[in-house]
Amino acid sequence: MTTTTETYGTDPAPSPLALLLLGREADPNSERGVECPGDLPAASDPDLVARARAAKEKLGDRVFILGHHYQRDEVIEFADVTGDSFKLARDAAARPEAEYIVFCGVHFMAESADILTSERQQVVLPDLAAGCSMADMATAEQVAECWDVLTEAGVADATVPVSYMNSSADIKAFTGKHGGTICTSSNAKRALEWAFEQGQRVLFLPDQHLGRNTAVLEMGISLDECVLYNPHKPNGGLTAEQLRNAKMILWRGHCSVHGRFSVESVNEVRERIPGVTVLVHPECRHEVVTAADLVGSTEYIIKALDAAEPGSKWAIGTELNLVRRLAKAHPDKEVVFLDRTVCFCSTMNRIDLPHLVWALESLVEGRVPNVITVDAETEKYAKAALDRMLALP
Numbered sequence: 001m002t003t004t005t006e007t008y009g010t011d012p013a014p015s016p017l018a019l020l021l022l023g024r025e026a027d028p029n030s031e032r033g034v035e036c037p038g039d040l041p042a043a044s045d046p047d048l049v050a051r052a053r054a055a056k057e058k059l060g061d062r063v064f065i066l067g068h069h070y071q072r073d074e075v076i077e078f079a080d081v082t083g084d085s086f087k088l089a090r091d092a093a094a095r096p097e098a099e100y101i102v103f104c105g106v107h108f109m110a111e112s113a114d115i116l117t118s119e120r121q122q123v124v125l126p127d128l129a130a131g132c133s134m135a136d137m138a139t140a141e142q143v144a145e146c147w148d149v150l151t152e153a154g155v156a157d158a159t160v161p162v163s164y165m166n167s168s169a170d171i172k173a174f175t176g177k178h179g180g181t182i183c184t185s186s187n188a189k190r191a192l193e194w195a196f197e198q199g200q201r202v203l204f205l206p207d208q209h210l211g212r213n214t215a216v217l218e219m220g221i222s223l224d225e226c227v228l229y230n231p232h233k234p235n236g237g238l239t240a241e242q243l244r245n246a247k248m249i250l251w252r253g254h255c256s257v258h259g260r261f262s263v264e265s266v267n268e269v270r271e272r273i274p275g276v277t278v279l280v281h282p283e284c285r286h287e288v289v290t291a292a293d294l295v296g297s298t299e300y301i302i303k304a305l306d307a308a309e310p311g312s313k314w315a316i317g318t319e320l321n322l323v324r325r326l327a328k329a330h331p332d333k334e335v336v337f338l339d340r341t342v343c344f345c346s347t348m349n350r351i352d353l354p355h356l357v358w359a360l361e362s363l364v365e366g367r368v369p370n371v372i373t374v375d376a377e378t379e380k381y382a383k384a385a386l387d388r389m390l391a392l393p
Contacts, residue, residue: 044074044352044353044354045353045354048353048354048357049074049077049353051357051361052078052353052356052357052360053078055357055360055361055363055364056078056360058364059100059360059363059364061097061098062098062099062100062363063098063099063100063101063102063360063363064080064081064091064092064095064098064100064101064102065078065079065080065102065104065356066079066080066081066082066083066088066091066092066101066102066103066104066105066113067079067081067082067088067104067105068082068083068084068085068088068104068105068106068109068348069082069083069084069298069302069319069321069322069325070105070319070321070322070344070345070348071104071105071321071348071349071351072321072349072352073321073324073325074352074353075104075351075352075353075356076104076325078356079104083299084165084184084185084186084297084298084299085105085108085109085112085165085166085184086112086165086184087299088103088105088109088113089109089112089113089115089116090116092113092116092117092121092123093113093116093117093118096117096118096121098121099120099121099122100121100122100124100363100368101113101117101121101122101123101124102124102126102356102359102360102363103123103124103125103372104126104351104356105125105130105348105351106125106130106131106132106135106347106348107125107128107130107131107132107135107168107372108131108132108135108165108166108167108168108169110123110124110125110372111168111169111372111374111382112165112169112172112386113372114372114373114374114379115169115172115374115379115382115383115386116383116386122368122371123371123372123373124359124363124368124369124370124371124372125351125370125372126351126355126356126358126359126369126370127350127351127352127355127370128370129347129350130347130348130350130351131347132166132347133255133256133347134164134166134167134206134207134253134254134255134256134283135166135167135168135171135206136168137206137251137252137253137254138167138168138171138205138206138231138251138253139168139170140168140170140171140174142231143171143174143205143231143251144174145231146203146229146231146236146251147174147178147203149235149236149238149243150203150243150249152240153240153243153244154240154244155200155201155240155243155244157199158199158200158201159199159200159201159202159203159249160178160179160180160181160195160196160198160199160201160202160203161174161175161178161179161180161202161203161204161205162175162180162181162182162183162188162191162192162195162202162203162204162205162211163175163180163181163182163183163204163205163206163385164182164183164184164185164188164204164205164206164207164210164211165182165183165184165185166206166207166255167182167205167206169374169378169379169382170378171205171206172381172382172385172386173377173378173379173380173381173382173385174381175205175381175382175385176380176381176382176383176384176385176386176388177381177384179198180195180203180385180388181194181195181385181388181389181392182385182386182388182389183389184297184389185210185281185282185283185296185297185298186296186297186299186300187389187392188210188211188214188218188282189214189218189219190392190393191389191392192214192215192219193219194388194392196247200247201246201247201248201249202215202247202248202249203229203249203251204248204249204250204251205251205253206251206253207251207253207254207255207283208228208250208251208252208253208254209254209255209258209259209282209283209284209285209286209289210282210283211226211248211250211251212226212248212250212286213282213284213286213289213295214282215247215248216286217289217290217295221247221248223286225245225246225247225248226246226247226248226250227242227243227246227248227249227250228250228252229249229250229251229252230252231251231252232252254283254285255283256345257318257319257320257344257345258280258281258283258284258317258318259283259284259285260339260341261280261284261285261288261317261338261339262285262288262339263287263288263291265288265317265338265339265340266278266288266291266292266315266338267291268340269315269336269338273313273315273334273336275313276313276314276315276334276336277293277294277312277313277314277315278291278292278293278294278314278315278317278338279292279293279294279295279296279301279304279314279315279316279317280292280294280295280316280317280318280338281295281296281297281298281301281317281318282295282296282297284317288317292317298318298322301316301318301322301326302322302326305326305329305330305333305335306330308330308333309333310332310333311332311333311334312333312334313333313334313336314333314334314335314336315336315337315338316335316336316337316338317338317339319344319345319348320337320344321344321345321348321349323335323336323337324337
């Protein structure tokens with residue numbers, strides 16, 4: 001049986017309601033599909049550190065290791081560069097001499113790296129089970145059906161798809177094929193501004209919260225002009241009139257980690273830590289973002305902490321591994337996880353040191369494991385969408 005102990009700072013106390021037997025049940029107060037799997041996994045065998053160093057040294061410039069900000073420290077230690085998904089994919093493309101790109105992230109990120117790197121480079125994902133629940137919430141078949149619904153409603157011709165970077169290669173290809181663009185959490189406003197220059201409305205995939213928060217808080221679009229398309233309901237649960245009147249058609253998807261934060265979390269931390277600044281990621285729910293002091297991408301959060309005054313107090317609403325790393329990097333500031341509940345990205349944490357060592361040692365032995373390859377047709381249209389993003393002013 002799990003015991004609950006009170007901890008402070010970036011080590012939240014596992015509350016009985018939210019942990020619910022270490023993730024075997026969902027929190028009824030969270031969005032559907034949002035679970036908290038319990039505490040972070042234990043650190044790996046220390047002997048693996050020496051093995052990872054030895055394998056990386058043998059491979060030399062032939063390998064380039066990318067580490068997403070949400071990875072655990074034991075993996076980040078061996079990353080040549082760290083960053084968000086798009087920054088890492090571009091960094092990989094900028095290293096053409098590397099035969100192997102080992103992407104310590106999740107599947108859609110490795111796909112993007114394969115799209116942007118040369119044919120001679122191979123992208124390796126240390127664990128093929130490292131997926132993304134948000135990306136999985138929009139399949140190619142569902143999105144094609146959605147486009148048919150928009151066509152029948154007579155709005156498809158004036159609708160521009162904008163897809164979040166956190167989407168599969170298939171969704172990026174759909175976006176490119178239909179004249180749309182990709183966005184990140186840091187350039188979503190620019191992407192939407194471009195899209196509205198091309199058409200009357202936007203189909204935003206797959207994260208409803210980033211789309212809604214950007215449209216309403218940064219572009220002055222009203223909540224009434226945002227409708228939610230549910231792929232599990234006939235016609236998305238929307239009428240033709242609702243689609244015609246909408247400016248933002250939001251796909252019913254979300255991040256299982258950021259969707260966990262609540263207004264109650266914000267209120268509780270303000271009461272517990274007077275003078276705290278609440279900083280959250282735009283993947284959080286709209287009511288959480290409006291209750292916070294600041295909102296920004298992962299890179300924005302990191303830069304905000306770097307620039308913060310010594311002695312300042314911060315409650316951060318994003319993935320737990322990153323928050324802990326920020327707290328460690330800024331001992332002169334009080335940095336806490338926004339929620340008391342332990343909640344990390346369980347799929348991102350599948351990339352642990354044992355998987356990384358196995359991948360590196362396999363490469364040393366001449367075997368290339370878990371290669372992520374995007375087919376030529378999908379790559380063509382996905383790259384078109386990515387190129388449109390790169391061309392944004």
